[in-house]
Amino acid sequence: MIMSSVKIECVLPENCRCGESPVWEEASDSLLFVDIPAKKVCRWDSLSKGVQQVTVDAPVSSVALRQSGGYVATIGTKFCALNWEDQSVAVLATVDKDKKNNRFNDGKVDPAGRYFAGTMAEETAPAVLERHQGSLYSLFPDHHVEKYFDQVDISNGLDWSLDHKIFYYIDSLSYSVDAFDYDLQTGKISNRRSVYKLEKEEQIPDGMCIDAEGKLWVACYNGGRVIRLDPETGKRLQTVKLPVDKTTSCCFGGKDYSEMYVTCARDGMDAEKLLQQPQAGGIFKITGLGVKGIPPYPYAG
Ligand SMILES: O=C(O)[C@H](O)[C@@H](O)[C@H](O)[C@H](O)CO
Numbered sequence: 521m522i523m524s525s526v527k528i529e530c531v532l533p534e535n536c537r538c539g540e541s542p543v544w545e546e547a548s549d550s551l552l553f554v555d556i557p558a559k560k561v562c563r564w565d566s567l568s569k570g571v572q573q574v575t576v577d578a579p580v581s582s583v584a585l586r587q588s589g590g591y592v593a594t595i596g597t598k599f600c601a602l603n604w605e606d607q608s609v610a611v612l613a614t615v616d617k618d619k620k621n622n623r624f625n626d627g628k629v630d631p632a633g634r635y636f637a638g639t640m641a642e643e644t645a646p647a648v649l650e651r652h653q654g655s656l657y658s659l660f661p662d663h664h665v666e667k668y669f670d671q672v673d674i675s676n677g678l679d680w681s682l683d684h685k686i687f688y689y690i691d692s693l694s695y696s697v698d699a700f701d702y703d704l705q706t707g708k709i710s711n712r713r714s715v716y717k718l719e720k721e722e723q724i725p726d727g728m729c730i731d732a733e734g735k736l737w738v739a740c741y742n743g744g745r746v747i748r749l750d751p752e753t754g755k756r757l758q759t760v761k762l763p764v765d766k767t768t769s770c771c772f773g774g775k776d777y778s779e780m781y782v783t784c785a786r787d788g789m790d791a792e793k794l795l796q797q798p799q800a801g802g803i804f805k806i807t808g809l810g811v812k813g814i815p816p817y818p819y820a821g
Pocket residue numbers: 538540556625626643645646647648674676692724726727741768
């Protein structure tokens with residue numbers, strides 16, 4: 521049963537051009553996120569409401585916690601370590617060296633501490649790009665990189681089932697949420713299949729996270745919503761609409777991971793749309809969902 525006490529609030533009017541990769545950092549009661557084209561990694565302190573940011577030298581598409589301290593981030597086509605204190609970036613590995621127009625997109629750490637992230641061709645406008653240029657990779661704790669597959673259009677949301685036996689993945693322009701069998705020991709994936717095909721008004725599947733009941737939450741770009749899916753039945757369980765169209769990603773955070781945070785974009789909106797949706801690019805908090813999330817896994821290298 522769905523309780524109707526869902527509340528949506530813009531907690532940070534940040535005007536991100538393309539906000540992405542929300543990650544809750546319990547140790548600092550903060551939300552990390554990136555603004556991809558603005559080349560910024562941001563950290564919003566939920567207690568003081570202050571934002572700190574680090575500007576890097578290329579589009580930054582995802583950020584994740586690092587077990588040994590600081591963060592890791594995907595910057596351009598590089599997996600990097602980010603030292604928050606002195607704002608320094610160290611390159612851990614580079615991918616797609618033969619594809620000068622590519623950049624990383626969404627990334628997330630698996631339950632064994634590997635940093636998964638995929639690439640895409642740079643867009644000329646939202647969802648307009650040379651197709652099939654991307655690949656999916658992961659950075660192992662020893663800093664070696666494995667490539668899983670290529671021919672990706674827009675590599676996007678990813679997460680793992682609660683028993684760590686399934687890897688969920690979105691290539692946005694397939695309009696599908698896919699699943700693979702996952703071998704946590706080796707990091708290998710196999711047996712790709714679709715678990716949900718988006719409906720027309722749901723638009724483009726973007727970022728994704730799993731909740732503590734094993735259900736998937738997908739942010740729908742241009743759809744102005746997050747949807748909750750049951751990957752076992754392939755059914756949509758819930759739709760939560762937001763007052764902005766370009767919802768890009770979601771994560772759980774806050775006390776006991778009972779709140780959901782949603783990022784969104786301003787790029788691609790005309791002046792009229794921006795007047796109608798002045799909160800576009802802000803950070804939204806959704807409470808009252810009645811389900812919790814799980815903590816993010818830190819990169820183990
Ligand atoms: O947020 C992302 O993942 C991409 O970098 C964005 O550019 C959008 O998703 C894309 O335009 C719509 O699919």
